[in-house]
Structures are given as structure tokens and as C-alpha cells.
Amino acid sequence: MKKEEIPQDDGALNKLTKEVVYAVDDSGNYTTELSTGWEVKAEALDLAWNEIDQRIANAKQKVINGEASPLLYFMELRLMDPGIVSAYTGFWKWTVKRHMKPSVFKKLPETTLKKYAEAFNVTVEELKTMNVHEA
Amino acid sequence: MKHEFHHLQAAHCENGVTTNLLRTIGIDNMTEPLAFGIGSGLFYVQLPFLKINNGPAIAFRTMPGLIFKRTCTSLGIPVFRKKFSSKESAKKYLDECLERGQPVGCQVGVYYLTYFPKEYRFHFNAHNMIVFGKEGDRYLISDPVMETTTSLSDYELERVRFAKGPFAPKGQIYYPKESRIITDDVMKKAIVTGIKRNVNHMIRIPGNIAGVKGIANTGRKIKKWRDKLGPKTAGLYLAQLVRMQEEIGTGGGGFRYIYAAFLQQAHKFHPADELLDISKTFTKAGDIWRNAAVQAAGIYKGRIGSQADYDVMGNYLIEISEIEKEAFKALSKIKWHS
Numbered sequence: 001m002k003k004e005e006i007p008q009d010d011g012a013l014n015k016l017t018k019e020v021v022y023a024v025d026d027s028g029n030y031t032t033e034l035s036t037g038w039e040v041k042a043e044a045l046d047l048a049w050n051e052i053d054q055r056i057a058n059a060k061q062k063v064i065n066g067e068a069s070p071l072l073y074f075m076e077l078r079l080m081d082p083g084i085v086s087a088y089t090g091f092w093k094w095t096v097k098r099h100m101k102p103s104v105f106k107k108l109p110e111t112t113l114k115k116y117a118e119a120f121n122v123t124v125e126e127l128k129t130m131n132v133h134e135a
Numbered sequence: 136m137k138h139e140f141h142h143l144q145a146a147h148c149e150n151g152v153t154t155n156l157l158r159t160i161g162i163d164n165m166t167e168p169l170a171f172g173i174g175s176g177l178f179y180v181q182l183p184f185l186k187i188n189n190g191p192a193i194a195f196r197t198m199p200g201l202i203f204k205r206t207c208t209s210l211g212i213p214v215f216r217k218k219f220s221s222k223e224s225a226k227k228y229l230d231e232c233l234e235r236g237q238p239v240g241c242q243v244g245v246y247y248l249t250y251f252p253k254e255y256r257f258h259f260n261a262h263n264m265i266v267f268g269k270e271g272d273r274y275l276i277s278d279p280v281m282e283t284t285t286s287l288s289d290y291e292l293e294r295v296r297f298a299k300g301p302f303a304p305k306g307q308i309y310y311p312k313e314s315r316i317i318t319d320d321v322m323k324k325a326i327v328t329g330i331k332r333n334v335n336h337m338i339r340i341p342g343n344i345a346g347v348k349g350i351a352n353t354g355r356k357i358k359k360w361r362d363k364l365g366p367k368t369a370g371l372y373l374a375q376l377v378r379m380q381e382e383i384g385t386g387g388g389g390f391r392y393i394y395a396a397f398l399q400q401a402h403k404f405h406p407a408d409e410l411l412d413i414s415k416t417f418t419k420a421g422d423i424w425r426n427a428a429v430q431a432a433g434i435y436k437g438r439i440g441s442q443a444d445y446d447v448m449g450n451y452l453i454e455i456s457e458i459e460k461e462a463f464k465a466l467s468k469i470k471w472h473s
Contacts, residue, residue, distance in 0.1 A: 001392060001418070001421060001422055001425065012252045012253075012254035012255060013252060013254075013255060015252050016250065016251065016252050016281065017280065017281045017282045018282060019146065019280065020144050020145055020146040020167075020280075021146065021389065021392075022146060022168075022389065022392040022393050022395075022396050023392065024418060028415075029399065030168070030392070030395060030396035030399050030400075030414075032146070034282075039432075040377060040428050040429055040431075040432040041377065041378070041428075043374075043432050043435065043436055044374040044375075044377040044378045044431075044432065044435065045254055045255075045378060047370065047371065047374040047435050047436075048188070048371070048374055048375070048378065049254065051189075051371055079188075079246070079257055079258060080258065080300075083300065083301075084258055084299060084300040084301075087299035087300050087303065088299045088300075
């Protein structure tokens with residue numbers, strides 16, 4: 001890639017910083033230049049986020065339909081998977097999966113709910129109701 | 136207490152941390168490309184069966200932590216590295232280092248990294264930064280992907296040092312234990328070691344999931360993605376490929392460009408003219424990675440999407456595999472003793 005070809009598109013990272021990119025100058029020597037971002041990359045990230053939003057919406061609907069407990073919703077909302085939820089709470093992965101059943105979730109003691117709430121960075125009340133107010 | 140610390144921005148976090156830490160112990164001619172090359176940073180692997188963020192698990196560079204370790208070891212610099220089981224001891228140790236003026240490399244997770252834009256905050260636990268001082272409650276941070284230094288509170292730093300999930304950092308810190316005088320001869324030897332190791336990893340590794348064979352293998356798989364996964368998932372997979380290829384600052388097969396820059400710098404220590412030609416080959420490989428990303432974007436944005444378009448995409452990777460194979464073969468043939 002030549003220095004003039006370094007993309008200067010808009011990207012999510014641009015809010016924070018420009019990135020260093022390596023490219024060759026006119027005499028063929030490598031040099032670095034700052035870039036504001038690349039459309040191709042921004043589009044890949046957008047697509048990933050659309051998919052995440054879709055997963056969150058699906059999870060929410062499942063909870064409303066009584067097919068899953070709010071844990072599923074918060075797991076998706078926090079971009080986690082059962083393995084990561086398990087790592088943050090200390091519960092086994094199969095336990096986490098079991099707690100995603102509404103009937104099991106309903107009977108969970110306060111201490112267990114607290115651990116989940118902490119892992120998802122919400123209150124126990126928010127965990128139960130899925131009402132989160134975030135900036 | 137604030138110490139003199141010089142922040143240099145880098146394309147990739149671990150290269151940057153390695154370069155900046157080595158510069159603090161007086162190795163002023165260390166650069167990002169040299170650190171990347173001596174650390175044999177270039178790699179490719181697609182791990183079978185494993186999914187990351189519901190997509191294929193692909194890496195374009197070596198395992199986290201290795202670039203720092205290999206670069207120091209090759210230069211004969213002893214490395215200090217420590218993980219912690221408790222947050223208290225992790226903080227205590229860090230504070231002690233800072234008190235005696237020791238800047239410290241830290242592995243962190245980005246999910247709770249407050250200064251990162253939300254769009255980049257996934258559960259990715261192999262980010263690297265340097266903590267170089269403390270002012271009141273604020274830790275002074277040199278994050279190599281940023282233009283300037285920043286700071287984090289006690290709590291914010293603790294959260295990212297103890298992020299959970301794959302590659303959990305466990306408060307891990309590292310730094311060069313002591314300095315050495317790096318003569319041109321030492322650097323020359325380190326460069327040769329780095330290149331030879333990278334040759335092994337890219338063209339002599341057994342199996343077909345890693346190295347240049349891994350690239351071709353992914354290329355062949357891509358051609359089947361449309362029928363096997365359906366257009367939607369196939370598009371998501373391609374987007375994931377591009378995102379892994381385009382980690383922050385490595386835009387367009389950027390690791391290949393950094394490696395090409397490394398070979399040019401290596402030439403200054405070791406004037407074998409082949410290095411300059413092979414550097415050009417890596418630039419070419421980087422350019423095709425870039426074209427492949429553009430093709431992928433065409434597919435995941437729905438501008439194109441026929442089987443022929445997937446074939447073009449797959450063929451790019453097969454072509455790259457050939458080019459990089461030739462480049463590493465040429466590197467393996469260089470006569471180093473001079």
C-alpha cells in the first residue's frame with residue numbers, strides 16, 4: 001500500500017484516536033501515517049453490532065414469551081456467552097444454562113441473583129424486570 | 136511521583152508495549168517493526184470447532200505475550216512476568232513498581248476499558264498497555280494504539296486487569312528486569328533468530344490449519360460458506376474475518392505491511408539485498424489481503440453475493456498463501472553469515 005492510498009474514512013475509533021498505519025513512500029521506503037479509519041472495517045463492525053442487537057431483541061422476546069429467564073437477555077446484552085457468565089459469577093456453565101429456564105430462575109435465592117446482577121453490572125430489581133436505564 | 140516516560144504510538148498494542156518498554160531501558164533504536172519481526176509476530180491460524188463471537192476463530196498474529204517474551208529473550212534481556220490470584224496483591228505489587236520508577240506492561244480486557252469507544256468493547260482480554268506512573272488516585276496509562284497517554288482510576292484499572300473469560304489476564308504484569316547494551320551485532324543475531332522462527336511457523340508447521348497452508352485452507356472453506364451457511368451467516372463470517380484481520384491500526388493486512396517494514400529495517404543491520412525484494416513481496420501480500428477485505432465487504436454489505444463472488448474471495452486467500460509461501464521460502468534461503 002502506498003502512503004496516498006491509506007484510507008481516511010470515518011470509523012468508530014475515530015472518536016478516540018487516529019490509528020498508525022504502515023505504508024510505502026514514493027521511494028519505496030516504509031513509513032507510518034495516521035488514518036482516521038477505513039470504510040470496509042467500519043462496515044464489518046456495523047454488521048457485527050446489527051447482529052448483536054438482533055440477538056438481544058430475540059433474547060428479550062424469548063423472556064417475554066416465557067421461554068427463557070432474564071439471564072439470557074443480560075448475557076446477550078453484555079456480549080457474553082455461558083462460559084464468560086460462568087467466569088464472572090463462579091457458577092458452573094451447566095448451572096448457568098439451567099438458571100436460564102424461567103421455572104428455575106423464579107426459585108433462585110437472593111444471594112444467587114446478586115451474583116448475576118453484579119456480573120451484569122445491574123441491580124437485582126433490574127435483573128428480574130429487564131428494566132435497565134443506561135446512558 | 137511522575138517519571139519521564141516517552142509514549143510512542145504503534146499500529147499494534149503488544150508491539151507498542153514491547154518497543155516502549157525496551158526504550159525505557161535505553162534501547163533507543165528499538166522500533167515497532169523490529170519488535171514485531173524479532174518476536175516472530177506474523178502468523179495465521181484458523182482454529183477448527185472453536186467459535187468467537189459466534190464466528191470463525193481466526194488469528195493473524197502470534198499468541199498474546201509472545202512478541203514481548205521472544206524479543207527480550209533474543210536480545211538477552213531477562214523478563215519479569217507475574218500473575219496474581221488476588222486484586223489486593225496485584226495492586227500492591229503495581230504500586231511498588233511505580234514507586235521505584237518501573238513502568239509496567241499490563242495485559243487487560245477491553246470490555247470495561249472506559250476510554251475505548253463502545254463499538255470496540257468486546258470481551259477481548261489480550262490488550263496490552265503500560266502503566267507508567269500514578270498521580271493521586273489516577274494511574275497514568277500509555278496505550279500504544281492511542282495518540283496520547285491517558286489515565287484510569289484505581290477501580291477502572293482493577294476491572295480491566297481482572298477481566299474474566301478466555302485469556303483472562305489475572306492482573307498479569309511484565310517488564311524487562313534489567314538492561315543490556317545492544318550492539319549492532321546482538322541486534323543482527325536477534326533479527327536472524329526472529330526470521331528463522333517465523334519461517335518455521337509459517338511454512339514448516341505441520342497440519343493445514345496454521346501458517347500459509349491455513350490461509351489456503353480458509354480460502355477453500357470460504358468458497359463453500361454460501362451454500363453451507365446461507366448468505367446471512369456467510370456474510371457475518373466474512374465480516375468476522377475482516378475484523379480479525381483489521382485489528383486496530385493494522386488496516387488491510389496490516390501485519391504484512393509491518394513485516395515488510397521490518398525486513399527493510401533488518402536490511403540496515405544485515406545488508407543482504409534479498410531482504411528488500413522479499414519486503415516487496417510482503418507488501419504485495421498485504422495489498423491482496425486488502426483487496427480481499429474489499430471483496431468481503433461487497434458480500435456482507437449485499438452489493439455482490441453470487442457463488443462466483445465467494446470464489447473470487449476464496450481465491451484471494453489461496454493466492455496470498457502462495458505468495459507468502461514463496462516469501463518465507465526465500466527468507467529461509469538467505470545466507471546469514473557475513
